[in-house]
Amino acid sequence: MASFCLPIVATAADVVRIDGAGASFPAPLYQRWFHDYYLAHPEVMVDYQAVGSGAGMNILLEKRLDFAGSDLAMNQRELAETAIPVVQIPMTAGAMVLVYQLEGVDKLRLSREAVVGIFLGTVTHWNDLLIVAANPGVDLPKTPITLVVRADSSGTTFVMTSHLSAIDKTFSERIGATMTPQWPGALKKRGALLRAHGNGGVMALVRSIPGSIGYTQYAYAYNSNISMAMLQNKNGQFVAPNDESFKAAIESFQAEKDPNNLVDPQGADSYPILTLSWLVIRKDLADEAKSKALQEVVRYCLTDGQTISAKLGYIPLSKGMIENILEHTEWFGKTAK
Known part of the structure; x- marks a missing residue:
């Protein structure tokens, strides 16, 4: 008799929920990325609301989000003086x-x-x-x-x-x-x-x-x-x-x-x-599982996810730029503390 395996479905208790909001500019792409990632990894659910770059950053700095989307990059002084430690990563161009x-x-x-x-x-x-x-x-x-x-x-x-x-x-x-x-x-x-x-x-x-x-x-x-x-x-x-x-x-x-x-x-x-559009991500997340999951989601968006950018009207980042981001951004591969 033929055997088969049922797909493993994550229970509500198993799901890691990650919350983001901000720029509407990249929202269609972000929402597609997060949906596709969820289909492959049902234990990770990312929600992104398009509320505008300014509102997203304000909510992030109030510690009510895990990440924000922004079309305005912060300079080194602004990064050093933020109320909470963050890392910003370019995700797409448009x-x-x-x-x-x-x-x-x-x-x-x-x-x-x-x-x-x-x-x-x-x-x-x-x-x-x-x-x-x-x-x-x-x-x-x-x-x-x-x-x-x-x-x-x-x-x-x-x-x-x-x-x-x-x-x-x-x-x-x-x-x-x-x-x-x-x-x-x-x-x-x-x-x-x-x-x-x-x-x-x-x-x-x-x-x-x-x-x-x-x-x-x-x-x-x-x-x-x-x-x-x-x-x-x-x-x-x-x-x-x-x-x-x-x-x-x-x-x-x-x-x-x-x-x-x-x-x-x-x-x-x-x-x-x-323009480039950026994710601004909290580095002080206390939940280790969430921090690791968010790193993997962002890694997916910068690699496999780039293949659908042009189909949705965005400009994929170059291979060299992505390699540079992954190699020189300390946040990747490490649990934020």
Whole structure:
């Protein structure tokens, strides 16, 4: 008689539960990683809530999370001065895109001057000369521009404002690179500024409002029936967000080894706005089983998990970068104390 074995199912008492929250930018990828890991390791359950980088870090520092997701890396001084000991690890790269709702306009080009003008409130209608000049032959309507931004403290917003600050001195002086910008009064005065929570919230508003434009992580627009603008890069070329332009930007970044170049990469074929997204992990977890489980989860995400990144609209980390992280991050392979 044939024999067979039933799969071992972990009981509730056996399951190690790990809690995280933070950036919405990488949330679809993180949730897929953690789900796949659970299918292979049902004794480890990781929960991740997309609440924004700022909120996630605040909850982590209150010791109510095991890790947080953040699109804003801490410098060495900040790491040394945190209320609790943490380690931060880059997990994936992604692109920022401008999604828009403009009937009859499928391939919109936006110059750097036009993008800055939209965010400063000086470019008010879709037939503004700055937009018309970059779109010859396109019938642009006189529709007012409505800008959709994040309502929460957001790493995505930090990336967007970092790019705008890098390409325009006026924006840098008036608003600067920040997670919680004070948007120009001109936008508010004419009712052209709307706020939404999370990348998904920005997408939903842009979908529903004709003439609107907003910024979001590429993964949220990927495989979605929404238009994404071609943006002018540092070399003056208009490039669409796609695998080729992302690869060119990453290669430029890796060649120069300057993280600042991610917000405005060099190269004729480079897409102009990229970012790394990070996990910020507590090193003071008292539960040894949880600490070890979390290390293995993160190791999986950096190795086997990278193979699905591109399918979900993210940019996988390079093999060399992953090897460097695993080899030189002391937290791996050791129980945090």
